[in-house]
Amino acid sequence: MMLFLENVNLALTAIKTNKMRSFLTMLGIIIGISSVIAITSIGASAKGAVTAEFEAMGSSYLYIMPNWEMMNTDDFSMNDFFTSEDINALKARFPEMIKYAVPYVSGSSATKVGRTDANLSILGVGANYDDYNKTLLMQSGRMILDSDIRGRKNVIVIQDKMAVRLFGSKDAALKKEVPVTLNGEQTDATVIGVFEEKESAFAGLATSNTYKCYMPYSTVLPAGEEYFNYIEIYCDPDTDIAAQGKSFTGYLENVKGKDEGFYTFESAESQMEMINKVLGILSIAIGAIAAISLLVGGIGIMNIMLVSVTERTREIGIRKSLGARTKDILTQFLIEAMILSVIGGGIGTLFGIGIGKIGMIVAGTQGIHMSLVIEPLTIIIAVLFSAGVGLFFGLFPAKKAAKLDPIEALRFE
């Protein structure tokens, strides 16, 4: 232990004596470790943000759709798609599970009130949609009701920002007419409610003059059209969504006489899995690059340690003449190599956190707001790993130093 502290001191002195050289040697380790830290923290932050996002939306929804890969595109029948009867059958079969099930239909339209125009992103919904989708908060007026759907009424619930833009205030928008083009036909929809969307990390990604709004799904569906591609379902949030999805699709396949796997579903869970998979692949790819730079950094350390051993041959001879054992010289140079790489690892960690912070700021300017997640375990592993790199690449030079013959070392000029 005593000799260990002595060696740490020696190593620090040696590193201080050759500041420039030591820094350049550390650079490989610094780059490797900082990229690992930056990537893992940004990855963890993104994961955290995505998870928070899905949790805010309520993770109990799923979409059922035909599995397009299984469909014979040359010879598909209308029976492959869904009808209102299918939804009713589903509801009847799973009354406990299904809280909400409607055809998922959407459209977009330009609108103009007076001289102000805006783009609408229209989603067809069922009654009391705001009970299920937790990101939407009603501000004034009311949400779409069952009567609106049955009557195919031309009513619309608009976003608060749009109300302010087109009509000056939230309350002024109520009962006003908004021109909308649906399925090629121009109609005037009456504003019955105004909602606010909950702050989202990704809110900034939407373009500035496109606004979300909701209309009865029956109004959005073309007149006389019976078939649709997607069913949107909200389940009891306490159930296993993936298992529910399987039983829903299985039931539909049964009822409609399709092969197993003909229908598929997407849920918050499966979407999250997808995103996490992509993030994971990205992390592995950059991790591999970081590993290569650590390897290069390690070789740099080995190189400089070999130079250092040669430069200090005479010193090694003196130490041996004073009673240093092979082991003493070995540990001296090993510790020097390890300290070199651990300092590199430490600087790399700080740099990595810095890069992560900059990444968060850049994402912020793009409208994605996340907070940096720094996992202490990653830092511990990074520092231990850099010590390991020092140990591995320092071993050969240290052995060379320890094996020097004292007389030859003392004669070395």
Next chain:
Amino acid sequence: MEVIKVCNLEKIYKNGNIEVKALKGVNLTIHQGEFVAIMGASGSGKSTLMNVLGCLDKPSSGNYYLDGEDVSRLRDDELSYIRNRKIGFVFQSFNLIPRTSALKNVELPMVYGRTAKQERRKRAISLLTDVGLGDRYNHMPNEISGGQKQRVAIARALANEPPIILADEPTGNLDSKSSVEIMEIFTDLNRNRGNTVIIVTHEPDIAEFTDRVITFRDGNIIKDELTGRGVASGFYGEVSGK
């Protein structure tokens, strides 16, 4: 007491196919408390003998008894231990560790001897004070004169209180005034501390400081005689040494 005894000591250097016999069957006994000079031209084998005596090199054949223990076949780490505990080296070119203070240099043998830090520091300061450098222990080797460097080296050699001091041309790089001062320190170590001091030199007036002069030529001892001081010391009457 025979502190050093070598019997038929041979050292052969192989350089490719050429063999050079540096020591050709040397026999020598040195008692505890002797003050000896080893003289000879360069290449006479005196430095080779010094390296073997200092456990830096192993003989090719023959035996070397240090304190009665045959050390000629010991392993490297066992030799390290002996160098640390029983022998203090002083070199011609000082061999202080660069960029390391006088104090740290003197502490070094105690570091390898596993002496506790406080104890180490105390002893190093006391040793440096003894050689007249009590006020310069924080100086780096490049900040002090040659004579001062050699004093630091002597203090370092004494760190673990070894019975034997081996000095290889200790005055070779010094002016005559410093040389005399250094030789006086060696004399003091021998007379007052009881160290066995062995000095390799080619300067007769340096050899005159010692009690006994052993002369080498071509790997053999050709002369082994007492100096005026040696006769006057009365030491050799008691032990009836050579």
